[in-house]
Amino acid sequence: MSALDDMRLRRNPETPLARKLLYLNWGLVLLVLALAAVGTAMLYSAANGSFEPWAWAHMARVAGGLLLLLAVALTDIRLWFRAAYPFYALCLLLLIIVEVKGMVGMGAQRWINLGFMQLQPSELMKVALLLALARYFHGIAHRDLRHPLYLLVPLALALTPAALVLRQPDLGTAAMLLMGAGTLFFLAGVRLWKFALVAAGIGALVPIAWSFLHDYQKRRVLVFLDPSTDPLGAGYHITQSKIALGSGGLFGKGFLEGTQGHLNFLPERQTDFIFTMLAEEFGLVGALVLLGLYLLVFIYGVAIALSAGSQFGRLLAMGLTANLFFYVFINMAMVMGLLPVVGVPLPLVSYGGTVILTTMLSLGLILNVRIHRDYHIPRRGLRNAP
Amino acid sequence: MERSRNEEQTRYSSFSRRSLLLGGGMLLGLGTLVGRLYQLQVVEAERYRLLAENNRISMRLLAPPRGEIIDRQGIPVAINRQNYQVLLVAEQARNYRQVLDRLGGIVEITEADRERIDRDVSRVRSFVPVRVRDNLSWDQVSRIAVNAPELPGISIEVGETRHYPFGAVLSHILGYVAAVSERDLIEQNDPLLQLPGLRIGKSGIERTHDETLRGAAGTSQVEVNAVGRVMQELTREEGQPGHMVELTVDTMLQNYAQQRLMGERSASAVVLDVTNGDVLAMASVPSYDPEPFGRGLTAAQWRALTEDPLNPLSNKCIAGAYAPGSTFKMVVALAAMEQGIDPGERVFCPGYYELGNHRFHCWSRGGHGHMNLQDSLIQSCDVYYYDVARRLGIERIAAMARRLGMGVPVGIDLPGEREGLVPTEDWKLATIGERWQGGETLISAIGQGFMLSTPLQLAVMTARLVNGGRAVVPHVTRAIHRPGGIEPTVKAPPPSLGIPERHLDIVVEAMEEVVLGRRGTARGARIDLPGLEMGGKTGTSQVRRISAAERAAGVFRNEDLPWHRRDHALFVGFAPVGRPRYACAVVVAHGGGGSAVAAPIARDLLIETQRRDPASREGPSGPIAALGGQG
Incomplete structure (x- = not known):
């Protein structure tokens, strides 16, 4: 890119579509395809060597998701900047609808039936919250962050959906929302002692929160602390998952040869425990390859964030990358018995519509930041249309 | 504008710093995962592989x-x-x-x-x-x-x-x-x-x-x-x-024995090979059908079997204990000779024997007159044994009884064997808590009182008398056929009991006379087939005390009593006379007199046994009979 091009782009922020496609980071798209292929293969194996019921659907969703990714990536970043709050409001509304429906329908309900898929608003909220926070912090001067007053709005933005999700009850998603929000607070430059304060506060609140947990949630935490206490009950999943992982060894048992997965010892092997299947069939080597693919995605994400021209783009790209990292880390740590069993899927590999939607949306936004890295967004916001 | 650029600069450098920190954190997280994977899949892989196999494979x-x-x-x-x-x-x-x-x-x-x-x-x-x-x-x-x-x-x-x-x-x-x-x-x-x-x-x-x-x-x-x-x-x-x-059992003989006893309500009979202790037949009536047990009995079937007063489930040959009555007299006779009492010495039988102020009756009310040892066995004189027993004392009698297999488990390879009872002074003091009375020695000597033995013990006693005093142990297992070869049960000839052959000959001779002699108590059951003749001893054991009033009133007829109070009929026998090979004991519970009821059964059993002569026939495991036997 010549200096002239650069100048022109700054003056005239309308980049032609063809050029945008050029700026699109195809390496990242290839990584997405690679991860989706791993997912398809494992879902094929999870169905005992069949494309039904999961692998086909997964491929179709990935294809649809790629279109969404491209669409999101190529949309003007300022549009996303402006849409941040309305999008957040929409997701919040959906969460409330789910909550109300759940109350009426007696029981935990986390999704809305869209006809072609079951939409989980809480998943979507993970992206919406990051968008909203990125937009908010974009408009706050660095030194203004010292004022606790300026933190009230983003705190409210984060805590409201987290509280709603916790009521569903979905401990894992609520924790992920708060972690995503915390990451953005951190990236925006909120003083570290404030985090320390919050951490201390949470420490104090744990006993109180404990009493609000459902019995099954308490049991999960307790069994996590010592799975051997209940090998046939709540600790069963963790124990079986560890057996599957460990028995995979260095090179694995071979594709379609995993005994733990195929003989139903693994629960939820198409969603939360798909990594276990992979590590059982392909061993440490296979697991490291998958981790490597994710690592490359994260490196791209961090690089894009660091090269972004606007605070909004930086915060968004980095926040979304961190969020994807949380998915991967929590899921894997869970199946390895390092974290309690919380329902967090593995992006692009696990079966599930909403998670593909969220992941593609996230990656699309990261790519969007890359494409529009030279776009200038005034700190005071975009009063006038671009 | 300057301020704004400054602001932007500050924000960017803060963001970069923190982004790198975050990226470092992410690397640390991924490193943790890799470390954990290494631990699970490399360090502990073997353990988990085993666990997975255990999961998967079921024996x-x-x-x-x-x-x-x-x-x-x-x-x-x-x-x-x-x-x-x-x-x-x-x-x-x-x-x-x-x-x-x-x-x-x-x-x-x-x-x-x-x-x-x-x-x-x-x-x-x-x-x-x-x-x-x-x-x-x-x-x-x-x-x-x-x-x-x-x-x-x-x-x-x-x-x-x-x-x-x-x-x-x-x-x-x-x-x-x-x-x-x-x-x-x-x-x-x-x-x-x-x-x-x-x-x-x-x-x-x-x-x-x-x-x-x-x-x-x-x-x-x-x-x-x-x-x-x-x-x-x-x-x-x-x-x-x-x-x-x-x-060791000969099924055909067993079948014969079982059929022969079928006429009685409750009876048992044992036929032994005296040389090695082989049980050739062991019959007990009533019996039961064993097959429904495998299918599972109904509650009604089980109740019918267990509540039957005749106890069909019990093998009375080993689990029925009866007073041996006069069949015990051989034991006392041997104890007497061992103690130096001359078998030719005569004892006068007036029909009763007095000890202190108590009168002990002989079965013959009129008395037998002068009796030596052989006479007393042939005619089954009680008074002779009262006299001898008083001289011997219960301990010597009990010791001889145990040597011959009574009052101790004979060691048959079947569960549920009873050891009977041969009383001693210590036994009475320990179990009843009373001192031994002199009169008890007397009634013990005629196989009454506390004395109890199983039909198998009676057969073993007889076998040990006629085989030259060797301690045969009865058994029903002849051999076990293993892939490596046939393993016989009896491997060595039975050891001697140390009873002088002369004493045994005197007793056995008298037992022959019991059946063959003119005055023998079992002469009615003699075997007239040449070469198959048997010897033996009758026994009739009371299950009740005859009261003085009954004796006076002359209520003596066994048939007049209710079944369960009638006498047991016993007979112990051997054949052939001269070179005994088979011993037999028959007990008909509440059957009446030994000579009238038990002896004919023993005669038929011994005829059938000798006809079939199972001891001389070669079986699947070869002729392992006649180990040290007196052929």
Whole structure:
């Protein structure tokens, strides 16, 4: 890119579509395809060597998701900047609808039936919250962050959906929302002692929160602390998952040869425990390859964030990358018995519509930041249309 | 503008710093995951591989065929019969009740069967087979096979049931098999016992040699899934079939004995080979059919067997204890000679004997006159033994009795043997808490009072008298047929009891006279066939005390008493005279007099025994008889 091009782009922020496609980071798209292929293969194996019921659907969703990714990536970043709050409001509304429906329908309900898929608003909220926070912090001067007053709005933005999700009850998603929000607070430059304060506060609140947990949630935490206490009950999943992982060894048992997965010892092997299947069939080597693919995605994400021209783009790209990292880390740590069993899927590999939607949306936004890295967004916001 | 650029600069450098920090954190996180993976998949991989195998592989035990039992001629007496069972897998039958309705047209399915099937189906997982009916005929099996398409979920499996071709004739010796009980599971840790449907020996030889007959379990390794459904068989190792057991019993003789006793309400008889202790026949009536035990008795059947006052389940040869009566007199005679009492010495019998102020009666009210030792045995004079016993004391009598196998377990290879009772002064003090009375020695000497022995003990005593004083041990197992060869039970000639042959000859000679002599008590039961003559001794033991009033009133006729108060009739015998090979004991409970009731049975048994002459015939395990015998 010549200096002239650069100048022109700054003056005239309308980049032609063809050029945008050029700026699109195809390496990242290839990584997405690679991860989706791993997912398809494992879902094929999870169905005992069949494309039904999961692998086909997964491929179709990935294809649809790629279109969404491209669409999101190529949309003007300022549009996303402006849409941040309305999008957040929409997701919040959906969460409330789910909550109300759940109350009426007696029981935990986390999704809305869209006809072609079951939409989980809480998943979507993970992206919406990051968008909203990125937009908010974009408009706050660095030194203004010292004022606790300026933190009230983003705190409210984060805590409201987290509280709603916790009521569903979905401990894992609520924790992920708060972690995503915390990451953005951190990236925006909120003083570290404030985090320390919050951490201390949470420490104090744990006993109180404990009493609000459902019995099954308490049991999960307790069994996590010592799975051997209940090998046939709540600790069963963790124990079986560890057996599957460990028995995979260095090179694995071979594709379609995993005994733990195929003989139903693994629960939820198409969603939360798909990594276990992979590590059982392909061993440490296979697991490291998958981790490597994710690592490359994260490196791209961090690089894009660091090269972004606007605070909004930086915060968004980095926040979304961190969020994807949380998915991967929590899921894997869970199946390895390092974290309690919380329902967090593995992006692009696990079966599930909403998670593909969220992941593609996230990656699309990261790519969007890359494409529009030279776009200038005034700190005071975009009063006038671009 | 300057401020704004400054601001932007600050924000960017803060963001970069923190982004790199975050990126470092992410790397740390991924590093943790890699470390954990290394720990699980490399360091502890072996442990988890084992756990996964344990998860996946389930060992199924295969029941080995139970060893068969044959008699001394090689006739099978306990065999396995194929048992065709109909099984139902509820999962494969869309509506199993409909399938059962259709199956009902081929085999009868009662309401009780249906209830049991409903219960089993609801209890087990839907892929586990449930037994519908067993013991199908071949015709039923083929009709089910033909109709298989209309009977989804129905399958036929071949199991094994124990079959006893001679039924009640051998049930007291063979015993029976039945399902494993909770107690068996606790007492034995053979994994085979866990097998549903396994039957183990509960009594008789089936129990004595249960482990030999049972064999070793085979295993089948199957791959199972998380709910235990079998996916495929990986390896199969057939078990070791149980070994064959060969009995000393001659089934035909046993059958004869059992039939011969059938006329009595409760009776038992034992025939032994005196040279080696082989039990050739061991009959006890009433008997029972052993096969229903394997199938499982109904509560009513079980109650009928256990509440029967004649106790058909009991093998009275080893578990019935009777006062030996006069059959005990040989023991006292031997003790007397050992103590130096001259067998020619005469004792005068006036019909009673007085000790202190008590009068002990002889069975002959008029008395026998002057009696020497042989006379006293031939005519069964009680007074002679009262006199001798007072001189000997109970301890010497008891010691001789124990040497001859009474009052101690004889060590037969059957469960449930009773040791009878030979009283001593210490025994009475310990169990009753009273001192021994002189009169008790007297009535002990004629086999009454506390004295109790089993028919088997009487037969063993007789065998030891006539075989030259050798301590034969009775047994019903002749050999065990192992793959490595036949292992006989008796390996060495029985040791001597140390009784002088002269003393034995005197007693045996008198026993011959009991049957053959002009004044013998069993002369009515003599065997007139040349070369087959028998010797023996009668016994009639009271189960009640004859009161003075009864004696005065002359109530003496046994037939006038209720059955359970009548005397026991006993006889011990041997044959042939001159070179005894077979010993026999017969006890007819409440049968009356030994000479009138028991002796004729013993005569018939010994005739049949000598006709068949099982001891001289070669069996499946060869001529292992006559070890050191006096041929």
